[in-house]
Amino acid sequence: MPELTGHLVTPEGLINGSLRFGKNIESLSELTQVDDRIILPGIIDCHIHGGGGGDVMDGIPGIRALAQTHAQYGLTGFLATTVTADDASIERVLEAVSLVMQSRDQSEARCLGVHLEGPYLNEGKLGAQPPLTRCVDAIKVRSWFESGVVRVMTYAPEQDPEGIMPSLAEEFNVRLQVGHSGCDYHHVCGLLERGVGVTHLFNAMTGIHHRSPGVAQAALSAAEYSEIICDGVHVKEPTFQLAREHISKLYSVTDSTSAAGMPDGEYQLGTHRVFKKDDVVCLGDGTLAGSAATASVTVQTLCQFGLDWLEIAAMTSLRPASWLGLQNQGAIALGNVADFVTFRDHALESVWIDGELIFEI
Numbered sequence: 001m002p003e004l005t006g007h008l009v010t011p012e013g014l015i016n017g018s019l020r021f022g023k024n025i026e027s028l029s030e031l032t033q034v035d036d037r038i039i040l041p042g043i044i045d046c047h048i049h050g051g052g053g054g055d056v057m058d059g060i061p062g063i064r065a066l067a068q069t070h071a072q073y074g075l076t077g078f079l080a081t082t083v084t085a086d087d088a089s090i091e092r093v094l095e096a097v098s099l100v101m102q103s104r105d106q107s108e109a110r111c112l113g114v115h116l117e118g119p120y121l122n123e124g125k126l127g128a129q130p131p132l133t134r135c136v137d138a139i140k141v142r143s144w145f146e147s148g149v150v151r152v153m154t155y156a157p158e159q160d161p162e163g164i165m166p167s168l169a170e171e172f173n174v175r176l177q178v179g180h181s182g183c184d185y186h187h188v189c190g191l192l193e194r195g196v197g198v199t200h201l202f203n204a205m206t207g208i209h210h211r212s213p214g215v216a217q218a219a220l221s222a223a224e225y226s227e228i229i230c231d232g233v234h235v236k237e238p239t240f241q242l243a244r245e246h247i248s249k250l251y252s253v254t255d256s257t258s259a260a261g262m263p264d265g266e267y268q269l270g271t272h273r274v275f276k277k278d279d280v281v282c283l284g285d286g287t288l289a290g291s292a293a294t295a296s297v298t299v300q301t302l303c304q305f306g307l308d309w310l311e312i313a314a315m316t317s318l319r320p321a322s323w324l325g326l327q328n329q330g331a332i333a334l335g336n337v338a339d340f341v342t343f344r345d346h347a348l349e350s351v352w353i354d355g356e357l358i359f360e361i
Contacts (some may be wrong), residue, residue: 001026002355006037006342009313010332021338023355028334038309041317041332042076042339042353043295046152046251046324047115047200047227049081050258051294055268056080057089059096062258067100067108069261072359073294074348075109076339077329079151081255083270084118084129087140094147101149107358110339112324113151116144117199120159121180127204128289129180130271136160138168145172151324154199156181157191166194175323177227180204181215188218197323198226200255201243203234203288220246225323227253230301230315231293233280237305251319252298257281257290295341296348303346 005018008028017030019039049056054065063080070078080097082090093114100111121133136159144150145168152175155165169176178188179199183206192198198219206214219226220243228235228243230252235243243250254260259267259276267274267281274281274289279297283289293301295316302312313331321330328336338355341348351359 002357004037004039004340004342004352005031006034006039007309008039008332009041009309011318013310019332021355023338024328025332025334025336025338028332036344037349038343039332040299040309040313040341040343041330042337043074043298043316043341044077044112044320044324044330045070045075045254045256045295046079046320047081047117047253048075048078048256049083049269049290050267051256051260053258053262053267055258055270056082056093057085057270059092060100063096063100063111064105064108065258067111068105070256070294071107071109071351071353073261073296074299074341074351075295076341076351076353077110077112079113079115080111081115081117084121084126084132085270086132090116090119090144094144094149097149098147106356110353112326113149115152115154116150117154118180120155120165122156122158122182125156125180125182125204125206127180128269128272128274128283128287129204133159136162136165138162138164141165141168145169145174150174152177154179157183157187166191166196173325178205178215182206183215185213185215185218188215189222192218192222192224195224198223200234200253201226201228201247201250202239203229219243223247225249225251225319227251229253229255229291229293230298230305231279231291232301232304234288234291240305249319249322250315251323252302252315254293254295254298255290256293259292260294262292299343299348300346
């Protein structure tokens with residue numbers, strides 16, 4: 001039976017010890033002395049569009065390229081994230097994800113389902129989203145949720161004039177998030193108090209203003225859960241620390257694109273051409289277009305921002321698992337899935353999924 005020794009990052013704190021596992025964690029033992037290996041629970045990304053040249057909107061090949069590429073950087077579980085698109089394109093992604101989930105290759109991170117980012121977004125807050133936004137179609141949303149693979153949906157509440165999205169999401173146990181929105185502060189606060197989350201905080205939303213409070217201000221006032229992109233580009237440290245202070249279950253995402261794990265050059269994000277240069281991804285006009293970040297970049301950024309290993313594990317694994325309602329992932333604990341990443345000197349050392357070593361430096 002495989003065994004790892006080092007500093008185990010558990011919800012109760014750091015334990016100097018060893019863990020033994022098959023597909024699940026079988027035992028945890030304390031040791032007097034261990035080397036300087038840090039053992040984190042597997043990293044979960046609830047918002048990721050692509051990697052290794054593949055885009056989720058490409059279907060099975062794009063999703064598998066994402067899963068294989070990001071696994072080499074510490075990702076163990078993810079939600080394949082769409083962009084705003086026509087209905088037929090979205091439905092093709094749902095079908096593709098269903099097939100990928102049924103037949104994971106050993107070298108791939110585990111696909112946990114779909115994050116529908118759009119298509120019901122504010123046309124003035126699209127960022128790098130294609131201009132195919134529209135108002136909520138309840139019949140269409142119901143059919144997507146009935147597929148059983150949608151775990152999260154981002155929408156702009158102003159695109160839901162009848163206010164039907166929260167009840168639809170609750171009916172199908174889909175986590176609803178506010179994003180790409182210029183919605184009224186008080187309306188957003190009401191949604192957040194009802195349990196709605198927030199998509200890539202501070203980006204593609206109305207911000208903080210002393211006379212005209214917006215979505216970001218509502219998030220700081222009322223959100224329990226919120227994504228934040230931790231690449232050091234989308235959100236600078238002082239703003240990150242503000243969010244960390246006010247949102248109890250803040251968690252990290254990459255918002256990564258097909259450019260991740262690839263050299264500088266031109267790539268695809270939905271129907272848009274995007275350009276990667278020096279680990280930043282933009283549209284032709286310079287608008288940020290997702291990122292080229294990976295799980296290991298997220299961990300290194302959080303280390304630079306001064307977080308300890310316990311909080312890093314919470315932001316990268318425990319909280320996203322909790323948001324998704326995953327019962328046996330997100331923490332190093334007896335019986336949980338044996339998904340781990342190990343770091344040494346703040347650099348990624350190895351990646352384990354289902355108890356199998358899939359990558360090692």
